[in-house]
Amino acid sequence: MRLAFKSTLAVMAGAALLLAIAVGQYFRFFEQTWFHFGQWREADQREAASLWLPDYRAEIQAQPVEGIEDDLSALTFDPDRNSLIAITNGNPQLLELSLDGKLLRAITLVGFGDPEAIEYVSPGVYVVSDERPQRLLRVEVDEQTRVIDAATSQQLSLGIGQNGNKGFEGLAYDVVGKRLFVAKERDPVRIYEVQGFPYAPGDQPLAVHVTEDLERDADLFVRDLSSLQYDEQTGHLLALSDESRLVVELDIHGKPISTLSLRAGNHGLTADVPQAEGLAMGPDGTVFLVSEPNLFYRFRKGG
Structure with missing residues (x-):
């Protein structure tokens, strides 16, 4: 027994x-x-050659964006307007926010099924990802824009590893290299590089090249990807993971070099960031983040 x-x-x-x-x-x-x-x-060595996310502190956290009730998703910094551009995907809209999270403007999106990411490319020009059909759309916005119709937008469809609602969740753009980074959410996590899209109206479409780095993606120790940000000064990528509650900085070789935890008790956060969906960075290194349903965060180095 x-x-x-x-x-x-x-x-x-x-x-x-x-x-x-x-x-x-x-x-x-x-x-x-x-x-x-x-x-x-290796803190000293890594800090000297990176954005070094461990030094960031939350100076605005869990602040509701008034005028938005739900589905706040994606974020990009517009250097020409010195503001943030976001989208909502339940009732699709393109939003302009101030750097302290106030709603400045809302533009209706028509013909967009499930917009999940937006990225600044050039003055008045953005790329929006429509998650489920895996299409990228070039949209233009000026002061008179009230509605954006997908039917009139330059589009690129990419049927890569289609998996229902696990499509393109994040975008980042390298202005100098003219590379568009596209994040596939999960199953598996992937970061693709697209060259040749978008192109200026009137130009002949270039051959579109889509590449991936399987070694880099294998080193990404996160469960999903929600957003991306490219830093022109260092050439590093920031990758946001909602499920892992983490922002990971990747160096020019695609290796993780520093992290920012989105859990309570880290970086001055008093509570977990509930559902981080969008990430952007200003020219001074300030990191902005939005979380569903309508929460705004701002992190500053040494803040």
């Missing part, structure tokens, strides 16, 4: 160990733990 009991305990312990390993792999705990150890050990 005692031998059978011990045998049962051993089986249960083994099963618990296997379960713990499976959970750890699913949530990428082991990779995150190893990364954080390296980040601490």
Whole structure:
């Protein structure tokens, strides 16, 4: 009887160990733990060559955006207007926000099924991703714009690993290299680089090249991707993960170099960021973030 009991305990312990390993792999705990150890050990070296997200602090957090009730998604910084551009996907709209999260303007989007990301490209020009059909749309906005119709927009469809509502969730643009980074949310997590789109009206469409870096994507220890941001000064990418509650800085080789945790107790946050959907960065390095249903955050280095 005692031998059978011990045998049962051993089986249960083994099963618990296997379960713990499976959970750890699913949530990428082991990779995150190893990364954080390296980040601490090589802090001085990494800080000198990066944005160094551990130094950022929340100076505005969980501030509701008045005039928006739900579905606040995506964010980009417009250097010409010195404002932020966002979208909503339930009742599709393009929004302009001040740098302290106040709603300045709302433009109706027509013919957009599930817009999930927006990115500034040039004065008055943005790219919007429509998640489920995996299409990218070039849209133009000026002071007189009241409605944007997808039917009149330059479009590019990419049927890459289509998986229902797990399509393109994030965009970032490299102005110098003319590269559009496109984040696939999950199953699997991917960051594609698109060259040749968008192009200026009147120009002949260039050959569109889509590339991926499987080694870089394998090193991304996050469960999903919600948004991207490209930093022109360092050439680094910021990748936002809602499910992992993390912003990860990737160096020019695609290697994780620093992180900003979106959990309570980190970076001055008093509560977890509930559903981070959009990320943008100003020219001074200020990081802006929006979270569904309508929450606004601002992080500043040393703040």
